[in-house]
Amino acid sequence: MEKHTDQVLALVEGRQAVKINGGSQRCEVSPADVSDVELLDAYSRAVVTVVEAVGPAVVSIVIDKPIPRRGMEMTGAGSGVIIAPDGYILTNSHVVHGAKRLEATLTNGDSFAATLVGEDPASDLAVIRVNTSGLPYAMLGDSDSLRVGQLVIAIGNPLGFQSTVSTGVISALGRSMRSQSGRLIENIIQTDVPLNPGNSGGPLVDSRGKVIGINTAIIIVAQGISFSIPVNTAKWVVSQLLTQGRVRRSYLGIVGNQRPVDPRRARLYNLDNKNVVEVVATEQSGPAEKAGLSKGDLIVAINGNPVASVDDLHRFLSKWPIGDTVTLAVVRGKERLEFQVVPVEADNR
Numbered sequence: 001m002e003k004h005t006d007q008v009l010a011l012v013e014g015r016q017a018v019k020i021n022g023g024s025q026r027c028e029v030s031p032a033d034v035s036d037v038e039l040l041d042a043y044s045r046a047v048v049t050v051v052e053a054v055g056p057a058v059v060s061i062v063i064d065k066p067i068p069r070r071g072m073e074m075t076g077a078g079s080g081v082i083i084a085p086d087g088y089i090l091t092n093s094h095v096v097h098g099a100k101r102l103e104a105t106l107t108n109g110d111s112f113a114a115t116l117v118g119e120d121p122a123s124d125l126a127v128i129r130v131n132t133s134g135l136p137y138a139m140l141g142d143s144d145s146l147r148v149g150q151l152v153i154a155i156g157n158p159l160g161f162q163s164t165v166s167t168g169v170i171s172a173l174g175r176s177m178r179s180q181s182g183r184l185i186e187n188i189i190q191t192d193v194p195l196n197p198g199n200s201g202g203p204l205v206d207s208r209g210k211v212i213g214i215n216t217a218i219i220i221v222a223q224g225i226s227f228s229i230p231v232n233t234a235k236w237v238v239s240q241l242l243t244q245g246r247v248r249r250s251y252l253g254i255v256g257n258q259r260p261v262d263p264r265r266a267r268l269y270n271l272d273n274k275n276v277v278e279v280v281a282t283e284q285s286g287p288a289e290k291a292g293l294s295k296g297d298l299i300v301a302i303n304g305n306p307v308a309s310v311d312d313l314h315r316f317l318s319k320w321p322i323g324d325t326v327t328l329a330v331v332r333g334k335e336r337l338e339f340q341v342v343p344v345e346a347d348n349r
Contacts, residue, residue, distance in 0.1 A: 004167065005242050008084040010236050012140060025085070027057040027135040028209045041150070046207050050153050051165050054210045056107050056136040057082040058202055059092055060113070060157035061128070063099035079202030080104065080128065081158035081211060082137040083238070087112075087130040090234060091201030092216055093119040096126050104130050110160035111301060122249070122346070123185055124216050125237045138203060141210025142229035144188065144311075146170055152330035154193045154215055154226075156202030168193035172310075174258040177217060177227055186310040187258065189213045189228040192315050204228040232311060250317035250343030252328075254279050254285020254293065258309045261298075269300065269336050273308040276300050276331070291341040293330065300336075317343060 006215045015283065067109045078095030081090070089104060096102060102114035112130035155163060160247035168191050175188040186218070195215055204213035213228030236240050238245040256277040277299040282289040299307050302316050320326060322345045330337050 008086070008088050008217045008242060009239055011084050011137070012235050012242075013139065018218050021113055025052045025056070026135050026139060028160055039265075041264055046151070046154055047165070047167055050165075050205055050207060050209045051155065053141055054081075054138050054203065054205050054211075055163050055165075057138040057165065058107065058155045058157070059089060059215045061089075061095055061201065062103045063096060064101040064106070071206075077157065077198050078200045079215070081201075081203040081214070082135050085135050085137050087118070087135060088242075089114070089128045089130065090214060090238060091126050091128060091204070092214065093121045093124045093126040094216075095201045096128060097121065102128055104128065106135070117181075118245050118247075120237050120241065120247040122247070123237050125214065125229060125234055127238055127241050128322065135280070138211050139209070139233060139304065140231050141206055141208070143212050143232045144205075144213060144309075146173060146230075148173060152191055152193060153205045153207075154191075154199060154202060154228075155205065156195075156199035156215065161263060164192045164196075164199075166199075172227070172252060175227065176255070177256060178235040185229065185259065187230055187233065187269075188216075189230055191226050191228065193226050195226040196252055230311075233314070236315065237309075240318070248318070248322070248348040249314070249322050250322050250345055251287065252313070252317070253283035253288045253345035255281040256310050256313070259298075261300075265331065269331060270319045271300055273306040275299065275308040277307050277310055277313060288328075289337075289339050291328075291339045293328065293339055293341070294332075296332070298331040299328055303327050304329075320345065 008202035021322045059080045061080050080089040083090050103111055104114045105111040110131055114128045117127040117129050148170050154166045169343040171192050175190045176186045177188050199215045201213040202215050204215055206212050212231050214234055215228050217227045255278050258275050259278045262278050263269055279295055281295040301307055325340050325342050328339045328341055
């Protein structure tokens with residue numbers, strides 16, 4: 001099990017490609033496939049190439065879960081994407097949360113009982129596993145390099161229809177939304193890709209066949225607004241779930257959004273980063289508020305490390321001992337200030 005975990009982490013972190021028990025197939029688009037796309041039919045051929053490469057790694061997930069206080073069970077469905085050939089599947093927490101039974105079905109019709117490896121409701125991500133090997137799997141990309149207007153493709157199993165494909169573009173980056181647990185998920189990808197509820201947990205893929213997000217939600221009353229969790233967030237969550245069984249987070253008690261730095265202000269304070277994190281709100285009596293931070297502050301560094309996104313804070317705090325003081329460098333108006341903050345462990349429920 002430890003060997004498999006190390007191999008899966010190598011895949012998630014992009015360090016190497018592996019074969020586990022032989023016969024595995026890595027689902028990605030080769031440079032030759034991309035270069036063969038003809039100009040007049042580039043869009044459709046690019047989509048076809050990606051779907052043929054990544055589609056076999058997308059699964060349908062069926063769950064049975066009890067209904068509290070009613071003594072009944074309900075059956076639900078969602079999607080997931082295989083991220084390692086020995087059966088590790090990435091999906092949404094809300095798809096599998098509280099499930100009494102899990103079953104994953106491949107595009108070829110093979111079905112397998114699945115077990116929950118771990119879930120993180122705070123990011124609406126979960127990892128499940130089927131007890132088999134040699135499965136086709138998708139490669140994880142880099143969501144930090146995404147641009148508004150970029151072509152994206154969603155693959156999933158809405159309402160039980162396997163291998164359903166929809167396309168669109170990235171409409172916005174750095175959005176925030178609340179998970180079903182009520183916690184704010186930050187740095188969300190917004191697209192105009194048409195999604196249905198059964199797409200939850202399925203991959204959002206770029207034109208090179210790399211997974212750049214996990215589809216998580218739609219706005220029912222609006223057309224062309226859907227959201228995905230960036231894959232770089234998913235990589236971090238997966239590594240935590242595989243090594244610790246849960247995600248341990250230090251908590252500052254702020255709601256933050258990424259925003260660009262005014263060039264004049266960047267020169268004035270010798271900032272290398274093009275973006276910073278703006279404090280949108282502070283939790284009452286939380287660590288940040290106790291330290292003196294307030295709404296409108298711009299966080300530019302933590303312990304001397306530049307902060308360009310909320311993910312930068314998450315990455316730093318994930319490795320920082322809970323309860324040890326950190327120094328936040330903040331721009332407030334025309335001043336650059338430093339605050340000593342003592343993070344506490346977040347309640348990830």
